[in-house]
Amino acid sequence: xSTDASALDVARIQADFPILxxxxxxxxxxxxDSASSAQKPVQVLDAMDRIYRESYANVHRGVYTxxxxxxxxxxxxxxxxxxxVGAAESREIVFTRNATxxxxxxxxxxxxxxxxxxxxIVLSYLxxxxxxxxxxxxxxxxxxxxxxxxxTSDQRLDLTDLDRLLxxxxxxxxxxxxxxxxxxxxxPHLVRAxxxxxxxVLVDACQAVPQMPVDVQAWGADFIAFxxxxxxxxAGIGALWAKAExxxxxPPFMGGGEMIRDVTTEGFSTNDIxxxxxxxxxxxxxxxxxxxxxxxxxxxxxxxxxxxxxxLTEYTLGALADRFGDNLTVYGPAGADDRGGVISFLFDDxxxxxxxxxxxxxxxxxxxGHHCAKPLMRVLGxxxxxxxxFGVYNDRADADALxxxxxxxxxxxxx
Amino acid sequence: xxxxxxxxxxIILDHYRAxxxxxxxxxxxxxxxxxxNPLCGDEVVxxxxxxDGVVTDVKTGGQGCSISQASTSMMxxxxxxxxxxxxxxxxxxxxxxxxxxxxxxxxxxxxxxADELAGVxxxxxxxxxxxxxxxxRIKCATLAWNVLQQGLDEAETExxxx
Numbered sequence: 001x002s003t004d005a006s007a008l009d010v011a012r013i014q015a016d017f018p019i020l021x022x023x024x025x026x027x028x029x030x031x032x033d034s035a036s037s038a039q040k041p042v043q044v045l046d047a048m049d050r051i052y053r054e055s056y057a058n059v060h061r062g063v064y065t066x067x068x069x070x071x072x073x074x075x076x077x078x079x080x081x082x083x084x085v086g087a088a089e090s091r092e093i094v095f096t097r098n099a100t101x102x103x104x105x106x107x108x109x110x111x112x113x114x115x116x117x118x119x120x121i122v123l124s125y126l127x128x129x130x131x132x133x134x135x136x137x138x139x140x141x142x143x144x145x146x147x148x149x150x151x152t153s154d155q156r157l158d159l160t161d162l163d164r165l166l167x168x169x170x171x172x173x174x175x176x177x178x179x180x181x182x183x184x185x186x187x188p189h190l191v192r193a194x195x196x197x198x199x200x201v202l203v204d205a206c207q208a209v210p211q212m213p214v215d216v217q218a219w220g221a222d223f224i225a226f227x228x229x230x231x232x233x234x235a236g237i238g239a240l241w242a243k244a245e246x247x248x249x250x251p252p253f254m255g256g257g258e259m260i261r262d263v264t265t266e267g268f269s270t271n272d273i274x275x276x277x278x279x280x281x282x283x284x285x286x287x288x289x290x291x292x293x294x295x296x297x298x299x300x301x302x303x304x305x306x307x308x309x310x311x312l313t314e315y316t317l318g319a320l321a322d323r324f325g326d327n328l329t330v331y332g333p334a335g336a337d338d339r340g341g342v343i344s345f346l347f348d349d350x351x352x353x354x355x356x357x358x359x360x361x362x363x364x365x366x367x368x369g370h371h372c373a374k375p376l377m378r379v380l381g382x383x384x385x386x387x388x389x390f391g392v393y394n395d396r397a398d399a400d401a402l403x404x405x406x407x408x409x410x411x412x413x414x415x
Numbered sequence: 416x417x418x419x420x421x422x423x424x425x426i427i428l429d430h431y432r433a434x435x436x437x438x439x440x441x442x443x444x445x446x447x448x449x450x451x452n453p454l455c456g457d458e459v460v461x462x463x464x465x466x467d468g469v470v471t472d473v474k475t476g477g478q479g480c481s482i483s484q485a486s487t488s489m490m491x492x493x494x495x496x497x498x499x500x501x502x503x504x505x506x507x508x509x510x511x512x513x514x515x516x517x518x519x520x521x522x523x524x525x526x527x528x529a530d531e532l533a534g535v536x537x538x539x540x541x542x543x544x545x546x547x548x549x550x551x552r553i554k555c556a557t558l559a560w561n562v563l564q565q566g567l568d569e570a571e572t573e574x575x576x577x
Contacts, residue, residue: 025418351480353455353555354423361419369455383456383478412423413481 007307008300010395016041016296017393027363030401035179035207035342035389036367037229040293044233047292048285059284060258060275074284077291078274084294085205085224086215087241094240094247094274095282095290099206100130102225102240103173105277106202107134109250110223111171117143120169122199124149124157125379126178126185129372131204135173149174151379155181155332162190166197174201176208176219180371180387181332182313182342184208191220206230210391211309211340213302216241228286232392233293237286240277247273254279297392305392309341312390316343316399323403327410331380341390344371347406350413352384358412359405366402421545422552423481430485430539435492438474440464445472446569450562452554457483459559461491465570470494470502475559482543482552487559489539499567506560506567508535512544513553 014020017039022029031039055069062068075090082090096102115121121135121144138144147165150158155178166172172194176187187203194201202223208214209226216224223246227238242250252259252270256279261269270276297305314336320328320343329346333339347355352368359366367387370377377383388402439447440462449460457479464472473491477484490509494502546556 351455353480353482353552357422357549357552358419377456383458412419413428 007304007311008392010308010393013041013300014393014395016043018042018045020393024363024365025361027361028401030362030364030398030405032388032390032394032398032402033365033367034210034230034391034394035387037235038210038232038391039393040234040289041232041296043296044289044292048234048289051285051288056285058281070284074282074287077287077289080291080294081239082241084298085209085226085241086217088217089244091272091274092241092244092247094242094277095287096225096238096240096277097236097283098229098238099204099225099227100238102223102227102238103130103202103204104134105240105253106223106225106242107138109253109277110200110246111138112142113251115142115144115170118145120145120147120171122147122149122165122169122172122174122194124174124185125151125375126155126157126175126181126183127173127373127375128175128179128204128206129374130206131173131175131202132375144170148375151376154334155183155376155380156338157183157185157190159189159193162193163197166194166199169194169197169199172199172201173204175204175206176214177205177211177340177342178332178373178376179207179342180344180373180376180385182207182339182344182389183332184212184338184340187219187221195220207340207342210297210305212306222246228290228293231290231293232296233291234283234286234289237283237290239290244273247277250277252279253277256280258282300392308392309390310336312394312396312399313339313341313343315396316388316390316402319399319403320345320406323407324410328406331385341394342387343389344385344387346382346385348410348413350409352386354413355386355406355409358409359402362401362405362408364402364405418548422549424542424545426539426542427481427485427489430488431481434475434484434488436473436475436488436495438462439476440472440474445474446566448562448566448569449477450558450565452479452483452558454551454554455480457555457558459483459487459562461487461559461562461566463563463566463570465499465567468499470497470499479558480552480555482546482555483558486543486556489543490559490563493538493540494563499570502563502567504535505537505540506564508537509540509543509560510557512537512541513547513557 057067057070059071059074079090082093152158201221203221205226210230224241229235259279331344356368445462445464458477460476462474
């Protein structure tokens, strides 16, 4: 069995990404920040451009030809996204501005209708601020209790006390893959445990959906949030998946056009799902781009994407260890089996910002900072890490470029 | 690495590797002020002893990138033993140095900037001017100076009991 990076024809994929042809500081662009936001293939750019040039109009309003075309393209984008994650119906996909708004939708609609003082929400130390702060706000407003699933020494979830943590909980809100350590979380196992405790489950799938096959039916959670811009699509649109019955029960999130059936001077009635949650003119062209992004990944096949991420991560971990040994500390699970294509590290005593600045001189884009995960940073005991993350367009040459650029940083800052 | 060499001048790396005035002072009579750069987690801790309008002693702590820590070190060396008014002039001059780019964008009167810088001896601090070319790093360089300003303001409004 081969798990080589050649699971994908990366050279052909690279040709689809116009930005990869540019130079930075005279060097080939080596983009290693896809966990933050992915680059866009020409198929996405063309799909969006075509709508603007040929069929642009507002959706769900006009009866003229291009309005019908725009509406059909917008809803086709939703159908593609629904199919990509295995949703039973398109109407189970609510378009939001991003994954953060999808989580906030659950916090403002479902949680405020169902959670009260003393109710318990369970989070983990791996969470991105997007899956922490909405619950802090709810705690301030409602007096709910937040419990935290701790981590093992290699930044996996420590599930020793899971049953106790979930005892009496109303909601488990958990990431499927850490954006810092790449830790892959066993979502079905956690969902079963949460169900047994009578808790609902929200999954922050921002990192998981672009990197591995995700089937919402197999996960069995209640809510799943993800964004387009990490899925090769445009920024400005994300999605919340939930079962239709659950969305039907939930009160609207924001009020305005599109989300209503009728409005009188006395009040209003709401539209059907998913539009009930989509007040105002939506990100029309972005929905088309979202669909084109998942089309692109679907054509590659998500099993192949996962094999590629796994192989490239394994190769890079090996190359970093060979070259820098103990001078470079990688966080997260050892090996690539239980981690996505995300590698966060400390390098000598060089601050992440300095590392990032020096490797940029070599055209290498890595992220430096706390990665919007300060509770995790406190556990790691560092203010910031440097993070390299991979997309379908990265290959071993990119990993080698990272290693060479880090070697330059090391000599630059050496005493 | 010409761009980088502008940012990381040798004098900056020297202050980063061998920071001046590291340590703590007893509080009181000194006062302790600290500041954070939430973007990257830079932390600057400053112990200031102000007597009769003079910064008689200063010690620094904290952690962060080379720019934030070198700027802290250079700042401490520049203000130690200087009158508070001189330290305040340095703060204004340093911030002017760091905001050249922004001022131009905002169309501000550049003569104001020239006024701030006129006649102020920045010395080693001028090495930090290369930071201006890297806008996201400006906050790293100015952090220590904001902490100093806060410390001097506090010293003025609530003079130390010592």
